[in-house]
Amino acid sequence: MAMNPPSLQSVSIARGSRLCNIHMQPTAQNLCQRSRPRHMVVPHVAQQHRAPGPISLPMSSTSSVDSDESTVHRLSRKLSAADLEPWMISVRRSLHAEPELSFKEHKTSQFIRQQLDKLGIRYDYPVARTGIVAHLGSGAPGSPCVALRADMDALPITELTGAPYGSTHTGCMHACGHDAHCAMLLGAAALLKARERELAGGRVKLLFQPAEEADGGGKVMVAEGVVADVDAAFALHVWPQLPAGTIATRPGPLMAGVLSFEATVKGRGGHAAMPHTTVNPVIAAASIVAELKPLVTAHLPPYEPVVVNVCHMSSDGEAFNVVPDTVRFGGTVRAFSDDIMRQLKQRLTEVVAVQARVHGCEGIVDFREDKEPYFPPLVNNPSMSDFARSVAKRVVGEGGVALADLTMASEDFAFIAQQVPACFAFLGVRNEERGIVHGLHSPLFDLDEGALKVGAAYLASLAHDYLSQRAAAATQRRHAHGTQHHESASSFTFS
Numbered sequence: 001m002a003m004n005p006p007s008l009q010s011v012s013i014a015r016g017s018r019l020c021n022i023h024m025q026p027t028a029q030n031l032c033q034r035s036r037p038r039h040m041v042v043p044h045v046a047q048q049h050r051a052p053g054p055i056s057l058p059m060s061s062t063s064s065v066d067s068d069e070s071t072v073h074r075l076s077r078k079l080s081a082a083d084l085e086p087w088m089i090s091v092r093r094s095l096h097a098e099p100e101l102s103f104k105e106h107k108t109s110q111f112i113r114q115q116l117d118k119l120g121i122r123y124d125y126p127v128a129r130t131g132i133v134a135h136l137g138s139g140a141p142g143s144p145c146v147a148l149r150a151d152m153d154a155l156p157i158t159e160l161t162g163a164p165y166g167s168t169h170t171g172c173m174h175a176c177g178h179d180a181h182c183a184m185l186l187g188a189a190a191l192l193k194a195r196e197r198e199l200a201g202g203r204v205k206l207l208f209q210p211a212e213e214a215d216g217g218g219k220v221m222v223a224e225g226v227v228a229d230v231d232a233a234f235a236l237h238v239w240p241q242l243p244a245g246t247i248a249t250r251p252g253p254l255m256a257g258v259l260s261f262e263a264t265v266k267g268r269g270g271h272a273a274m275p276h277t278t279v280n281p282v283i284a285a286a287s288i289v290a291e292l293k294p295l296v297t298a299h300l301p302p303y304e305p306v307v308v309n310v311c312h313m314s315s316d317g318e319a320f321n322v323v324p325d326t327v328r329f330g331g332t333v334r335a336f337s338d339d340i341m342r343q344l345k346q347r348l349t350e351v352v353a354v355q356a357r358v359h360g361c362e363g364i365v366d367f368r369e370d371k372e373p374y375f376p377p378l379v380n381n382p383s384m385s386d387f388a389r390s391v392a393k394r395v396v397g398e399g400g401v402a403l404a405d406l407t408m409a410s411e412d413f414a415f416i417a418q419q420v421p422a423c424f425a426f427l428g429v430r431n432e433e434r435g436i437v438h439g440l441h442s443p444l445f446d447l448d449e450g451a452l453k454v455g456a457a458y459l460a461s462l463a464h465d466y467l468s469q470r471a472a473a474a475t476q477r478r479h480a481h482g483t484q485h486h487e488s489a490s491s492f493t494f495s
Contacts, residue, residue, distance in 0.1 A: 049113070049123050079194040081457035081494050084187045088452045091115065092183035093165035099154030099172045099179070102211035105130045108152050108182070112208050115186050119193050121206075128220040134206035136192050137199040137467070144202040144470040146463045147226075147233040147420070148188060149413060150181035151212035160443040175445045177238035177429070180452060182208060184236065187456030191494045192463055200471035204463045205230060207416075216373040218412035222419055231470070232384055233422040234462045235413045236455050240439055242428025244448035247392040247458060248404035249425035251385035253336040255378035256307070258410035259345060260368050262330035263288070263352045267361040269317070269325040278323040282315060284359035285327040288352055289313070295355070296333075296347045306344060307334040307408050334408045336377045378414035381421035388423040391465055395458045395495055409440075427455050457494040464494070 100108050109130045116123050116134050123134035131152070139145070159166050159173040167173045174180075189206055192199065207226060211217030227233060242248055265288065267281030293308040300306060310331040317324035333344045349365045356363025367374075392401045404426050413424050429447035430436060438444040 081453035085453045088183045088187045089449045092179050095179035096174045097165050097168050099167050099174045102153045102215040103129050105152045105210050128217050130210040132208040137203040139201050139203040145230050146466045147205040147230045148459050149207040149235040150185035151178045151209050153213050157443050161446050176440050180238050184455035188459035191460035200467040202467035212412050216412050218415040222415045227419050230420045233416050233420050235424050236427050238429045239426035240430050244428050244431050244451045245454045246428035248402040250404045251382040253379050255411045256334040256408045257341045257377040258334045258375045260372050263365045265327045265356050265361050265363050269323045272321045279360045280323050281327040281361050284356050284361040288355045295351045375410040375412050376414045378411045380423045384421045384423040391461045460494040
């Protein structure tokens with residue numbers, strides 16, 4: 001897809017003792033208005049790949065370079081997220097047209113690996129079955145390491161947007177923005193590759209993770225040791241409730257833990273005209289559903305937000321004159337702490353069993369963790385949250401950063417956040433003027449692609465600044481005895 005990059009104004013900004021040429025976009029709104037169209041422990045599984053050479057990336061008219069050098073190398077210190085915007089849009093649309101479900105992201109993974117090869121970035125594959133871990137930086141094992149993560153899978157939804165780049169697979173759609181996540185992480189990869197020498201002797205891991213939607217790909221990555229040597233981790237999720245280009249996060253709990261459940265109520269079926277000869281599980285199940293939430297949550301602290309929601313019910317019969325033997329109903333439970341989730345699980349099991357017995361039936365609950373693993377609450381590390389907010393303010397300005405609301409949605413980045421200090425943030429993609437207003441998991445979901453360069457700049461800045469701060473802190477410790485001057489941490493917005 002050939003797309004001309006926008007013309008940009010080059011501005012020189014002093015950063016500490018350095019003078020860096022960057023392309024400044026002062027606000028989130030302006031950024032979006034520019035675009036409208038720990039160590040791998042499974043070496044026996046993951047193969048290391050070294051890329052043949054860099055991709056020819058889009059350049060702005062202000063990026064004057066010599067033709068005999070590689071694009072990534074010669075654009076060092078001048079390449080901006082805005083320069084990469086046409087390429088990222090093309091990447092996102094290519095991925096959007098070819099969605100794949102959890103642990104089936106074979107074409108998606110192949111496409112991402114092709115981009116990494118062209119960027120000259122080495123990577124491990126396969127990781128967590130279809131995932132990729134790419135590597136940047138010159139740090140030795142044990143040096144500071146920061147991880148940036150994007151999820152790759154799609155949803156079993158038939159797209160109804162009518163977009164020219166819409167899904168080519170009926171019944172499968174990128175309705176949660178994971179195509180955009182991958183495009184932004186690839187954009188961040190290009191930005192960091194262009195300034196790889198500035199990564200302060202540290203390392204960056206780029207995690208292209210499969211199976212976020214249902215199967216816990218993040219849990220598999222953790223189990224395979226991907227974050228065992230990681231000191232901090234960051235991720236973004238597109239958020240259609242926020243104006244395009246806004247970055248929102250908060251310290252502490254951000255997203256809920258989740259368990260799915262299926263309850264089975266067994267009675268004794270028979271002819272509907274002879275109720276005295278039956279034990280009707282439909283009546284028992286209806287009674288349980290009606291009283292489920294108040295009974296389950298009665299002993300929980302009133303200030304703890306919880307969700308107990310029944311989403312389907314069925315029986316083993318459909319005749320109008322037959323009482324079935326069995327009724328099943330299922331749904332979801334959600335809360336913001338593991339302890340509350342444990343209590344919800346115990347109370348739900350007790351309530352279904354006891355209430356079924358009241359009606360002469362047997363009630364059991366299956367939490368289906370063999371099919372859909374428990375996703376823990378996503379809890380942001382307070383220090384990493386403060387750091388991420390400071391980086392976001394440099395990328396989009398004070399007015400483009402917001403305090404995120406708590407959400408009962410879940411995210412398997414929580415598995416990574418349980419292991420290392422981490423921060424998860426939301427990136428606004430809403431554009432009411434263009435009718436981009438539909439929520440996640442909607443067949444009409446789309447996003448303002450002008451936000452892609454915001455996300456790429458934010459992710460790259462997180463990695464660069466984190467490693468820079470770690471290096472500055474190490475320098476201060478070395479010079480703590482009698483030295484007056486300390487090297488300060490450098491920052492770079494990549495805007």
